Amino acid sequence: MYRFIAIFILIICQPVLATEIEKTIGQGSSQIVIPAAMQLIQLDNREIQSPELPTGYYQLNLEPGNHQLVFQYLENWNDNDDAGMIVESEPVILRFDFVADNRYQLQIPTIRDYDEAITFSENIDIALQQNGKLLARGIKASELTANSTNPHVVYRQSGNDEDKGLIPFESNRLKTMKKLWTEATTEERKAFWMWLGPQ
Helix, strand or coil: CHHHHHHHHHHHHHHHHHCCEEEEEECCCEEEEEECCEEEEEECCEECCCCCCCCCEEEEEECCEEEEEEEEEEEECCCCCCCCCEEECCCEEEEEEECCCCEEEEECCCCCCHHHHHHHHHCCCCEEEECCEEEEECEEHHHHCCCCCCCCEEEEECCCCCCEEEEECCCHHHHHHHHHHHHCCHHHHHHHHHHHCCC
16 A cells, blocks of 8 residues: 555656756746746746746746745646636745755646646645655635735735735736737627626
8 A cells, every 4th residue: 555655656746856847937046846837927026927838847946035926827728629718726825935956846736637727726725845845835815815805916025024015916817808808809899898788
């Protein structure tokens, strides 16, 4: 039984340990290997443009020290016959004191299909690990902003624990909708308003 569990763990961890990094961003001696489906959208309250990779992993290099990273699961499950199957989670905040010359892995479960992607996006759970050891878990932005009136607000910590503020967060879905609206023809906008009326 223990042998089976050990083999199972090796199989699960194998993709992160053996994969080649598709792209590297940032500077510093602390390294985080991140699945392509997990978009880094903020680092220490600054918006970040993650690499757009269909699969695989990218690496974030950081200076050592305390950092706040905000991730969002975003994956396209469309094929030639489907449209509109982009799955997106709410933002997830991860805080950790990264050590120089150390390599970390951001872990998510293996997601095999669209239904699993939906389940994961609704119950998002990410973990920061090092050599298989759990170091930190992500916190949903909604859990930190439950008392906020704005659902798109991400908790921001700057300085010390006493200095707390809120910054707006515009989701990728909203950005996509704005882009589609600006590119839409007059006829498409009218058709949208007609559809929106009964909603």
